Amino acid sequence: MTAQGKHAPELTALFPEFQSFLYEAAGIYFPLENRERLLGHVQARMDATGKRTPKEYLALLNTSRGRGSEQWAFFNQTTVNETFFFRDDVQFAVFKDKLLPELLQLRRRNRQRKLNILSAASSSGEEAYSLAILIQQQFPMEQNFVSITGVDINSDVIDRAKEGLYNRYSVRNCSPQQLGVYFTPEGDKYRVKPDVKQMVSFQVVNLIDPGSLRGLPRPDLILCRNALIYFDKESKLKVIQAFASVLQPHGTLILGRTESLFGLDHPFNLVHFLRSCGYRLKTK
Numbered sequence: 001m002t003a004q005g006k007h008a009p010e011l012t013a014l015f016p017e018f019q020s021f022l023y024e025a026a027g028i029y030f031p032l033e034n035r036e037r038l039l040g041h042v043q044a045r046m047d048a049t050g051k052r053t054p055k056e057y058l059a060l061l062n063t064s065r066g067r068g069s070e071q072w073a074f075f076n077q078t079t080v081n082e083t084f085f086f087r088d089d090v091q092f093a094v095f096k097d098k099l100l101p102e103l104l105q106l107r108r109r110n111r112q113r114k115l116n117i118l119s120a121a122s123s124s125g126e127e128a129y130s131l132a133i134l135i136q137q138q139f140p141m142e143q144n145f146v147s148i149t150g151v152d153i154n155s156d157v158i159d160r161a162k163e164g165l166y167n168r169y170s171v172r173n174c175s176p177q178q179l180g181v182y183f184t185p186e187g188d189k190y191r192v193k194p195d196v197k198q199m200v201s202f203q204v205v206n207l208i209d210p211g212s213l214r215g216l217p218r219p220d221l222i223l224c225r226n227a228l229i230y231f232d233k234e235s236k237l238k239v240i241q242a243f244a245s246v247l248q249p250h251g252t253l254i255l256g257r258t259e260s261l262f263g264l265d266h267p268f269n270l271v272h273f274l275r276s277c278g279y280r281l282k283t284k
């Protein structure tokens, strides 16, 4: 223990370096008040990689490139992945009563093969599977015409999403009917059934990388909820511009209900739904 904090002075002194690394590589900003938390993550990765000094670990991070490298393990260590099924009743009511009926109708009218939904910063997949369940429940004739892609920077949570096995805490907002129809109990856990899974796929994607979404089908609906809170203004703008470059012209972007694009110079108009809102691209 030191007077400044609980970490060794040589580690504390390198806080700005680790802070900048994470900010530049992933857009995630750890302010000074969260210094001890970030240094705890660094210490955990130093222990895991056998690096004895923070300098050695920083050198490893700075030279690590490509999937599976230490850089990605550091992202896995530092991201906050809290999520659960049907998170935010108000927004799910908007999806059910407004957005999905409109988009599905438009898909049929335009003879579009699939309605594409992007669950950006999906964490372990609960949001993406909730949408698939909602579509199976409310629009059963459409389930083969909807494709949902979940993306996240954290490869551990993407592996969990692909597995589709959840504990009671994750499914606490599911009704008994939903649990009975769309999940198979496994011990004290619940596994998403194959016909729900077949609507959803997952990929590791760093939203800060320009062009990271280019390889995916152009989405009609983007959900990016409870993730922008970890970004500062500049990285928020990068992510929002990436969304704007792929979203269909008729599409909608939904953020978490406590998040907004206020103060950013962005290409969206705010649209109001009942007790919530979304963003649509300005027409040029």
Ligand SMILES: C[S@@+](CC[C@H](N)C(=O)[O-])C[C@H]1O[C@@H](n2cnc3c(N)ncnc32)[C@H](O)[C@@H]1O
Pocket: 026, 027, 028, 079, 080, 081, 082, 083, 084, 087, 120, 121, 122, 123, 124, 127, 151, 152, 153, 154, 157, 205, 206, 207, 208, 224, 225, 226, 227, 230, 256
């Ligand atoms: C709190 S979770 C939100 C999960 C879900 N959207 C929800 O609302 O329940 C935030 C997620 O953002 C992801 N994330 C943070 N930075 C990211 C980045 N640069 N690219 C992609 N995902 C990122 C984290 O890994 C984490 O899983």
